[in-house]
Amino acid sequence: MRSAVVVFPGINRERDMARALRLISGREPALVWHADASLPPGTDLVVLPGGFAYGDYLRCGAIAARAPIMDAVRDFAAKGGLVLAICNGFQIACEAGLLPGVLMRNAQLRFICRDVYLRVERSDTPFTRGYNARQVIRVPVAHGEGNYIADGETIARLEGEGRVLFRYSSPDGMIDPNWNHNGAMNGIAGIINERGNVLGMMPHPENHVEAAMGRTDGRGLFAGLVDHFKVAA
Amino acid sequence: MKARVTVTLKPGILDPQGKAIEGALRSLGVGGVTSVRQGKVFDIEIEGADRAGTEAALKSAAEKLLANTVIENYRIEMR
Numbered sequence: 001m002r003s004a005v006v007v008f009p010g011i012n013r014e015r016d017m018a019r020a021l022r023l024i025s026g027r028e029p030a031l032v033w034h035a036d037a038s039l040p041p042g043t044d045l046v047v048l049p050g051g052f053a054y055g056d057y058l059r060c061g062a063i064a065a066r067a068p069i070m071d072a073v074r075d076f077a078a079k080g081g082l083v084l085a086i087c088n089g090f091q092i093a094c095e096a097g098l099l100p101g102v103l104m105r106n107a108q109l110r111f112i113c114r115d116v117y118l119r120v121e122r123s124d125t126p127f128t129r130g131y132n133a134r135q136v137i138r139v140p141v142a143h144g145e146g147n148y149i150a151d152g153e154t155i156a157r158l159e160g161e162g163r164v165l166f167r168y169s170s171p172d173g174m175i176d177p178n179w180n181h182n183g184a185m186n187g188i189a190g191i192i193n194e195r196g197n198v199l200g201m202m203p204h205p206e207n208h209v210e211a212a213m214g215r216t217d218g219r220g221l222f223a224g225l226v227d228h229f230k231v232a233a
Numbered sequence: 234m235k236a237r238v239t240v241t242l243k244p245g246i247l248d249p250q251g252k253a254i255e256g257a258l259r260s261l262g263v264g265g266v267t268s269v270r271q272g273k274v275f276d277i278e279i280e281g282a283d284r285a286g287t288e289a290a291l292k293s294a295a296e297k298l299l300a301n302t303v304i305e306n307y308r309i310e311m312r
Contacts, residue, residue, distance in 0.1 A: 059301055066298060095301065102304050105249045149246070149304070183247075 001229040003029040003045040006073065008064045011051030013087065013204065020206035021047070024222040034067040044229050045082045046073055048089030050142070050204060060103060060145045061091030070096050082126055082225070083198040087143055090190075090200035099193055099200045100158070101150030103143075107183025111144040115215075116181060118189050118203060119169035121162070125192060127199045128165050130224025136173045137217035139203045141181070146202040148184035148191075158191055166190035166201055234279050235312040236291055240300045241272035275299055284311065 003021050005014050014031060021029040029047070030040045039046060053064035064070070070092075077083050077098055085093035093099045106112060115138050120131040131137065150158070158164055166189040168180045180187045182202070190201030205218030242248050248270050255269040277294070281287040291309045300307040 058298070062298065062301070100303075102301060104247065104304070107247070107249055109249050109253055147247075147249075151303070 001025045001044050001226050004032045004043045005029050005047045006032050008034040008053035010053045013050035017049045017206045020209045025226050034069050038072050048085040048092050050087030061095040064092045065095035085200040093200045098198050100154045103145050104147040113142040116141050117169050117171050118166040119173045126228040130220030140207045141203045146182040148188040163192050236277045237310045238275040239308045240305050246304045
């Protein structure tokens with residue numbers, strides 16, 4: 001799996017992401033600067049990592065979504081290439097029109113940095129094939145604007161088409177407002193686009209991939225992607 | 234030419250920041266406040282003699298960047 005991590009000014013999770021990709025895919029990812037106009041040839045997976053691109057000026061992800069590299073990312077996605085957008089990357093993907101909806105200020109107004117539980121809703125996607133449907137994983141979040149909202153019609157489509165891949169849950173997989181730390185609609189933590197090749201999620205699976213991090217629940221996402229490309233090749 | 238673009242949240246969109254400001258006003262003893270919604274104001278200086286063309290450029294700026302039309306409305310005022 002050849003991956004490319006896009007680096008915007010103000011991003012701070014690109015090295016965590018590169019480490020996870022190197023560890024699990026066995027291949028060094030390319031780091032691509034936001035001002036570049038193209039992705040490395042042969043790229044399988046593009047990652048929009050977490051951080052605070054352009055200092056979250058205007059709206060989270062708003063300026064980054066208009067950076068020169070994003071035209072190449074949109075073309076890549078339009079051709080079916082896989083895009084993994086984490087945290088600030090999810091905000092950028094929404095602003096860029098790759099995913100529907102918006103990430104608003106957390107309902108409790110606090111920046112939240114801790115582990116959360118996610119229920120994996122489906123296992124039949126390239127992003128979740130490393131998990132079982134209804135499996136609960138524990139991964140960190142670190143965001144002030146992770147409260148997913150969209151209009152009623154969009155939410156109904158996302159739910160009806162099975163495009164919610166991760167939902168905030170209790171440790172035993174119950175969907176409950178008490179475990180929805182940021183107030184996201186329907187407890188939505190991660191969604192895919194209509195075609196199923198762009199995933200946006202607020203939590204950080206890349207931060208739970210090796211024993212030294214305490215847990216390895218995030219490995220499944222990357223291991224699944226590696227498998228996906230092995231089978232495809 | 235000078236212009237002002239005002240961006241506000243659409244009705245019905247939850248505005249936690251507005252809510253916090255509303256609470257702070259109440260705790261300051263400012264009476265009668267029943268609702269606060271926070272928005273953004275952009276004061277823009279733009280070149281061009283043609284009013285219609287300038288307004289079209291501002292509309293494009295608002296649609297493409299200044300507002301996220303999923304959650305926000307905008308208003309353009311030419312000075």
